[in-house]
Each structure stands twice: as structure tokens, then as C-alpha cells.
Amino acid sequence: MADRPMPELLPTPAAPVPPADRIGAGVLNTFALIGxxxxxxxxxxxxxxxxxxxxxEIVRHLYDIGWRSTPLLATSGFAIGVVLSMHxxxxxxxxxxxxxxxxGLAVAVVRETGPLTAALLAAGRVGxxxxxxxxxxxxxEQIDALEASAVDAFKYLAVTRIVACMIAMPILTTVMNVSxxxxxxxxEHAISGMSWDLYLERAFSLIGFSDLLPSTLKTIAFxxxxxxxxxxxxxxAQRGTEGVGQAATRSVVLASVLVIISNVVLVRLIFFFxxxxxx
Amino acid sequence: xxxxxxxxxxxxGGLVLFAAALFMVGDRRMAFARxxxxxxxFSRVTGLQPGAVVRVSGARAGxxxxxxxxxxxxxxxxxxxxxxxELHPLVRTDSVASIEAEGLVGGSFLSIEIGGADAPIATSxxxxxxxxxxxxxxxxQQMGATIVKVNATVDVLTGQVQHALDSVVVTVDxxxxxxxxxxxxxxxxxxxxxxxxxxxxxLTADIRDGDGTVAKLLHDDTLYRRLAAAAEHGEAIAGDTxxxxGDTxxxxGDxxxxxxxxxxxxGQVTGLIDELxxxxxxxxxxxxxxxxxxxxxxRNFLFRGFFNRRGYFDLDAVSxxxxxxxxxTGGGERPAVRIWxxxxxxFAPAAEGAAGTPVLTDDGQARLDSAMTxxxxxxxxxxxxxxxxxxxxxxxxxxxxxxxxxxxxxxYLVDRFGLDAQRSGAMPLGATPVETPELASxxxxxxxxxYFSDPARR
Amino acid sequence: xxxxxxGERQGGAAATAAADAVRFRHVSKRFGTQAVLRDVSFAxxxxxxxxxxxxxxxxxxxxxxxxxxxxxxxxxxxxxxxxDVGALSSRDLASVRTGIGFLFQNAALFDSMTVGExxxxxxxxxxxxTEAEIVARAHQRLAxxxxxxxxxxxxGQLSGGMRKRAGLARAMALEPALLxxxxxxxxxxxMTAVEIDDLLLERKRAGTTLVIVTHNIPGARRLADxxxxxxxxxxxxxxxxxxxxxSEHPLVRRFMRSVGGG
Numbered sequence: 001m002a003d004r005p006m007p008e009l010l011p012t013p014a015a016p017v018p019p020a021d022r023i024g025a026g027v028l029n030t031f032a033l034i035g036x037x038x039x040x041x042x043x044x045x046x047x048x049x050x051x052x053x054x055x056x057e058i059v060r061h062l063y064d065i066g067w068r069s070t071p072l073l074a075t076s077g078f079a080i081g082v083v084l085s086m087h088x089x090x091x092x093x094x095x096x097x098x099x100x101x102x103x104g105l106a107v108a109v110v111r112e113t114g115p116l117t118a119a120l121l122a123a124g125r126v127g128x129x130x131x132x133x134x135x136x137x138x139x140x141e142q143i144d145a146l147e148a149s150a151v152d153a154f155k156y157l158a159v160t161r162i163v164a165c166m167i168a169m170p171i172l173t174t175v176m177n178v179s180x181x182x183x184x185x186x187x188e189h190a191i192s193g194m195s196w197d198l199y200l201e202r203a204f205s206l207i208g209f210s211d212l213l214p215s216t217l218k219t220i221a222f223x224x225x226x227x228x229x230x231x232x233x234x235x236x237a238q239r240g241t242e243g244v245g246q247a248a249t250r251s252v253v254l255a256s257v258l259v260i261i262s263n264v265v266l267v268r269l270i271f272f273f274x275x276x277x278x279x
Numbered sequence: 280x281x282x283x284x285x286x287x288x289x290x291x292g293g294l295v296l297f298a299a300a301l302f303m304v305g306d307r308r309m310a311f312a313r314x315x316x317x318x319x320x321f322s323r324v325t326g327l328q329p330g331a332v333v334r335v336s337g338a339r340a341g342x343x344x345x346x347x348x349x350x351x352x353x354x355x356x357x358x359x360x361x362x363x364x365e366l367h368p369l370v371r372t373d374s375v376a377s378i379e380a381e382g383l384v385g386g387s388f389l390s391i392e393i394g395g396a397d398a399p400i401a402t403s404x405x406x407x408x409x410x411x412x413x414x415x416x417x418x419x420q421q422m423g424a425t426i427v428k429v430n431a432t433v434d435v436l437t438g439q440v441q442h443a444l445d446s447v448v449v450t451v452d453x454x455x456x457x458x459x460x461x462x463x464x465x466x467x468x469x470x471x472x473x474x475x476x477x478x479x480x481x482l483t484a485d486i487r488d489g490d491g492t493v494a495k496l497l498h499d500d501t502l503y504r505r506l507a508a509a510a511e512h513g514e515a516i517a518g519d520t521x522x523x524x525g526d527t528x529x530x531x532g533d534x535x536x537x538x539x540x541x542x543x544x545x546g547q548v549t550g551l552i553d554e555l556x557x558x559x560x561x562x563x564x565x566x567x568x569x570x571x572x573x574x575x576x577x578r579n580f581l582f583r584g585f586f587n588r589r590g591y592f593d594l595d596a597v598s599x600x601x602x603x604x605x606x607x608t609g610g611g612e613r614p615a616v617r618i619w620x621x622x623x624x625x626f627a628p629a630a631e632g633a634a635g636t637p638v639l640t641d642d643g644q645a646r647l648d649s650a651m652t653x654x655x656x657x658x659x660x661x662x663x664x665x666x667x668x669x670x671x672x673x674x675x676x677x678x679x680x681x682x683x684x685x686x687x688x689x690x691y692l693v694d695r696f697g698l699d700a701q702r703s704g705a706m707p708l709g710a711t712p713v714e715t716p717e718l719a720s721x722x723x724x725x726x727x728x729x730y731f732s733d734p735a736r737r
Numbered sequence: 738x739x740x741x742x743x744g745e746r747q748g749g750a751a752a753t754a755a756a757d758a759v760r761f762r763h764v765s766k767r768f769g770t771q772a773v774l775r776d777v778s779f780a781x782x783x784x785x786x787x788x789x790x791x792x793x794x795x796x797x798x799x800x801x802x803x804x805x806x807x808x809x810x811x812x813x814x815x816x817x818x819x820x821d822v823g824a825l826s827s828r829d830l831a832s833v834r835t836g837i838g839f840l841f842q843n844a845a846l847f848d849s850m851t852v853g854e855x856x857x858x859x860x861x862x863x864x865x866x867t868e869a870e871i872v873a874r875a876h877q878r879l880a881x882x883x884x885x886x887x888x889x890x891x892x893g894q895l896s897g898g899m900r901k902r903a904g905l906a907r908a909m910a911l912e913p914a915l916l917x918x919x920x921x922x923x924x925x926x927x928m929t930a931v932e933i934d935d936l937l938l939e940r941k942r943a944g945t946t947l948v949i950v951t952h953n954i955p956g957a958r959r960l961a962d963x964x965x966x967x968x969x970x971x972x973x974x975x976x977x978x979x980x981x982x983x984s985e986h987p988l989v990r991r992f993m994r995s996v997g998g999g
Contacts, residue, residue, distance in 0.1 A: 059282070059283065059286050060282065060849075062286045062289065062290070063282045063285050063286045063289075066286065066289045066290070066293075067285040067286055067288070067289040068285075070289060136848070137847075137848070140843060140845055140848075141841045141842070141843065141845040142845045142846070142847055142848065144802070144805075144807050144839075144841065144845065145839065145841055145845035145846075145847070146847075147805070147806075147807055147834075148805045148807060148834060148837065148839035148917075149834065149835075149839075149858065149859045149862065149863075149907075150830075150831040150832070150834035150835045150859075150862070150863060151862055152827070152831075167290070168289075170293070170297070171289060171290065171292075171293030171294070171297070172293075174293050174296045174297045174300065175293060175296065177300070178296050178300070200303070204303045204304060204307050205307065207303075207304050207307075208304060208308060208330055209301070209304055209305070209308070210330070211304075212300055212301065212304055213301075216297065
């Protein structure tokens, strides 16, 4: 605890500075931020494995992060399914390949659209929530109060949230995928009257384990990123309500960007381990 | 506690949904079905991957387990696959495996044909026979090669044919009225030669047009096979054409020789003309064979199954001996129906003694016409052979007389009924009939019309 | 050990290092470019009430945070019960912290818990009491600060004074020997401020060492055994209220005469 560096963002220079210095400061800040996040995340992983496990807290956050995000994710997934179905229809109709709509939609959703959209929505809802909540706790000295009560605030506040995010994310992704497939079915049924059984049969015709497993499990990493970013920026919040808002906003932006960037790496990694990427 | 209930529902529900999805995938990948494992080999795997679908007669049957590359360039890829027990009885040791593409955008899958009912059921570890995948690229390459070959042949041959024909014309002019009957044939060859050029041009255009068709039927194996046949045709044409040219040269030579001899001495004129006529007849059959191939090729591109209807034999190449042994009956599949006609009813007696060119009488023509009516309704499919018989004189003279009779009747019938030259023949059989003539007045002199009907038609 | 001698001299009290509840030895601290504490040394004997006076931003709160180990000194040592807080392992620091109560300026109640749960929280984390005992103890602590009816309320439903009392109840949950108080009267009306001071006085009588950061002079006069005036990161002067009243230092005198509010 004592030897734990709390997140401290570099102070922005007060006096007007030459542009070159400002760019330099910006670059330094970015590196400091990335380094801080990496340390924060690394320690979170170590701490998550060390007892005590604050199961009650994890359950509480799972409720907030997972259960209460479900309606948002399910609704969005449904809408995305409907829209994707219309899009795939528009493009596949040209080749007379309407029969491919369910398969095309399912592959698109399961491989990328589902996980990424779920992660971005979670970054918005959950990342902002964590950033704001922890930011407020920092600003109102609740984090200090925890520390002063001999409680490891990092473990109690940050690790539990990060773990909850990592558990919730694949489940939310599954919810998203399922509702997108259902949404696609509703759109398909409305237009072509296709039966649920046939739709399901076709939807799964092109999906293999290597489509479903890695793309769903990679969202654990997304959950980790969202949790780490939110908690880091929340802990780093500056005094005042402005600091809380800033922590929330920055959490969303940074988490979203990091999710998208890490997705590139993860997809590359998945292709490395599953060279076929399909079948 | 509602929070705990929510979290429980969330986690358990999520896991159930995910497990259900995994099950759906696994079910379609036959991960839970009882399977048996067989193998097959390909020298090229064209995009086939472990995990790809296996279909038995189109039904989803299993998965590719592994693909082992060969250890040396001459080896083949070994493909191991699991097939569901449900379809086990259909997979026999003679079931052929092939790599097919799943629609326009899908991946490759392994297709296994249902085996023959007599073949034993494949067991675990059986090595199934395979058919190498064809690739559109290969096909196009082959097409390109064919076009080039045909073009080259056309270029070379047109020149040669033209040259030969010119010589023929010159020679024919030289030979003058002496050989009017031959000049008739020569003119025919000349016109056929003219057709060669246009036909080849058409063919080349057809093959070039084939590109468009090919693109549309990207994965039609049949098309590929037809194309391969087309390539063979192309070569056959080239061969035929060479023969024509060769024949023509011979004709030219013969004619020249004849003319020389005619100029030199007066003797043996008739024999020479006869010889010449024979050569011309042969040449004509080559020309008609060429035209035949050409037509077939054209029909080929219109997707007619020419090959199926065509006999698997070359009538010109059948010797009387083989003929007697029944090569044309196809092991009893094509029994012959014979109509016997004696020589005295067909040929004018005056010509009989002269060297081998019997002439049909009007009555003889009428008899042949009426005899042919028996075959007319099944005509295009089968093979008509005019058997010539004669028992007078030495064996050579028997043969020559028999051949003259058969050839005369055959020529008459070909002209009269527009018979397919490829599927009608003249067979000199001498004194001994192939079977006991169903004719009380059979004298041993005459012909028999033997019709071998098409087994596919019955 | 000149550092110890210096500390003792500046602390003013003739006590050994072990008997001191809190001792600062040449503590310096800077945040970025700004020096907050400059070579601060003093000692607080156990059972005494020590008030830190000073204008806002003079580093008073930072001194409290040093004691609780929330901030580590750049230079020097902070000893609590004779142990160097800045050099402790996290486990040892935790054991030091369980002996410290911290009442924050705005009480810092955990928003996600009820008032009762806030008070029960330290008990849950650091004792092996049964659930029933914890609830009973929490009720008892709340009753001691006059909040016996507010166990199930959320912190947001309480007034500023009530929050502060709840915060005090939480800080005292583990009955620590050392109580750190940051601005007890900040944001409160004078009456409520006096109520809070009464409660603190009660703690003092019970033997708890108090370290109070304030700019409320009347409150400090009531509570403190010793007062230190902090200015620009340094202790200008320390001593009893009467001694400071008689100080030669103009800033100290001016400070003692002002009537500090929130």
C-alpha cells in the first residue's frame, strides 16, 4: 500500500509554453498514461490472484456492470441484427445469394460485430460508470478513508471492478450475439418468412469453434481494458466535480480507443493460433 | 436477495446461452456424433482445411480431421476425415472422394460419392480412391493451350491443304476428261477442305466464347470434362487434317502417276482408276471424319453428350477377322439384325466380270431401299455394316468382289439415306457368311445389311 | 542521534520516542514544484490533544495524511507509536492504521453503503466478530454520536453535521488510540461545530490522542493541549494557547486573534 504509486498524471504547465514543449509534454503525458495503465493492469492481475477475494464486492459490481447492462446490450444487439440483416440482404441479393444471409450475418456478428460493439457499449456505460464512481470516491476522500481504515483500496475498489468486467464481458457479448441473431431472424422472417429452424440451421452453417470461442473469449481482454482504464482514471481524478466528469469522459474515450486498438492485436493473435480463421 | 438473483441469472443465463451456441456449432461439426475415420489422398488440396465439411452424396456427414503434406514432391497429401456412423453403409471402398467448392463464396468441402452396392463397406482406416480437384486456372490454361495448338494447326494445315488442293486441281485439269469420276470426288475434297478453314475458325471462336460460359459455371466439373474432350477433339481434328493432307498428297501423286502412265501406255487404265478411286474414298472418309469431329466439337459446347452416342470403335480399323469374332456386338449388347440380298438381284450382270466395280441396277436400288426401311426408325443410333460375299475364284478375287459389292452398296446407302460415314462400313467377308442366311435362295454371292442397334436405345 | 534530539526539543515535551503517539522528524514533502512541508519536526505525547492551525493550503491536511501513511515523506520520518510509517510493509502499515481513526473533512462516508454499514465496515474488515455483534457494535457507536435512528439511511440523506458525526462513529469503530481529525467544523454552523467539538472532547477524556487540523481558533482553544501554527510549510511556533497568545511572532499573534470559521 505504502509503496504503491497512486496514479498521478503529470501536471499541465501553467504558464504559456512554446508549441514544441507542449507537443513534448503531450507525448510525455501519453507515455506516462500508457505506462501507468500497464502497471495498473499488471498489478491488478497479480492482486486478483491473491487472497482475500472480495467476492461480495465482485458480485455487487457484476450486478451493476453485467446484469444492469443486459437490457442495453440486448436491445442494441437486436437492432444491429435487424440492420445487418438488411445490409447483407442488399449486398447478397445482387448475387442471388439470399440463402447466405443468415450465415453471413451470424459470421459477421460472432466474429467481430458482436464482441466489438458489446465492448464499445460497455466502455461507454461501464467505463464511464467506473470512472465517475471512483472519481467521486477519490474527490470526496472515500478512497483515502478506505486506505486509512487499513483496507487496500486498489484491491477493494479497482481489482473487484476489473474482475467483474472480465467476467461480465464475454457474457454480455453472448447476449449481444444471441439478440443480434434473433434480430436478424425477425428481419429475415418479415421479408422472406423463413422459419426459425431453417434460419438457425443456416446461421450456424459457417460458424466453427474457432469463430465462436476466441472471439468471445477475447472480450475478457476488452473487459480488462475497460476496468483498468476506468479505475485508473477514476483513482487519478483531480479534486472537484469537474475532475469526476473528466474521469468519466476520459475513461470512455480511452477505453474505447484501447479496445479498438487491442482488437487489432487480438485478431492478429487469433489468426496466429487459428490460421484458418474459419471452418 | 434480488441482487444475487440478478447476478445469478446473468452469469448462469450467459453461460447457458454460450454453451448452447457451442453445442449448435459442435452439432453441425458432428463433434458429438459417433464417427469412423477413413483417409484419402490428393496431389493438391485446393483450399481444403482441417475442420472442413465432408459430404456424402451431398448430405453433411463429417469433418476433415487432419491433412498431412507429402514428404517428397512425388507424394500426395493424406487427408483424414471422420464420417458419422449414420452414413456408414453408403461409404464403400470404391466411393470416390473429391474436393468441391461450396457455392460461389463458400469454402472447399470434401465430397464422397455413394459407393457401388457390390463393393464392401469402408472400414476405419480405409483409403478411399480420389479424383483430383480441377481448377479453373488449369482449365483456362488447357483451353489456352488448345487454342494455340488449334490455331497453329489451322495455320499450317490451311496452307498445306490449300497447296494440296491446288495441286489436285492442277492435276485434275491435267488428267482432263480421262478421270472425270475422280475429279468429282476431288472437287468434293476441295469443298470439304474449304470447310476445314471456316470450321476451325468457328471452333476457335467457340472456344474463345467458352470463356464467358466458363466464368458463369465456375465450378461445373462436367464442363471441365467436356472441355478436356474438346481438347482431344482438337487433336483428333489435327490428326484427321494431317491425314487428309497426306491422302491428298497421295492422291495427287497417284493422279500424277496415273496421268503419266496414261500418257505412257494405254494398259491397265481401269485398274489404275479403280486404285485412285479407292484412295479418294479413303480420303473422303477422313474428311467426313474430320467434319464429324468438328460437328461434335460444336455440339460439345452446346452441351450435347456426343461421346455417349458415339461408338467406341473405328470401323475402318476393324478387320474382317475381328468382325467375325463379334467386336461390333459389344459382347452381345448390340446384336445384329441382318437382311440378305443376293448379287444377281442387285447388280447389273455386265459389270460383274470387269475389275471390281459392280453397278447397282434400278431394281437393286429399289430392293436396298425397301430393305433399309426395316432400320430407318432406329437409324441414327446404331452401326450399319454392309457385308460383301463372293465365292467365285481365288481368295483374292473373292475378297475383291466382296469388297466391291459391299463398298458400292454402302456408298449408295450413305448417299441415299445420308448415313453417318463414321457409323457405316463395308466389310468384305469372302465366301463364308457370318451366320446362316435367312434366305432360301442364298447363293453365296451377294451382300448382307447388318445393323447393330444402339444399346442405349433399347 | 541529533534528529531525535531536535525532534524532542521542538516537540517541547520531555518524553521518550516510544511514549510519543506521533513524531515528525525533519519531514519535507513537495508536490511537483510546490514544497508543502519543509523540515517539519514535532512530537505528540500519547493521550494529548494536538491542534494544527494555519491558513488553507499550508499543508495541515498533508501532515495528517503523513500520519495515516496516505502520503510518504520525501525526506525525514514520520513515527506513529515509534514505527516509521513511511518505511513499513503494507501488512505492518495496515496494523498501524487499525490503531488510527481518521475523520475526514467531509466525513468521506462510503456512498454505496448505509450509515450503519459505514460504521460496521472497519469491524467487518478487521475483527472476527459475528454479524450480530457487528451490527450491535455499530448501533452502539452511532448512538454515541446521537445517530441511533439513522442506521439504515444512505449518507446522501444526512445533513453535514450528521455526516460528520457518522464519520466520527466510523473513525471510532475500532476504538483507536489515535484520532486524526481534518477540519471538524468546516462547513458547519457554529452550534453544530460545538456539538462536534463536544464529541471530540469526550474522546479526549476517554484517553484518545487527538490530532486536529483546524482554523477554528475557539474550537482549538477548547480542545487543544498544545497548538502548532503552520505557515509556508513550517511550524512557526507551538505551545499552549496561552503561550501562543503571548507570542512575539506577529503572524502567530494575528492568527490567534482571528476568529476562524469554516
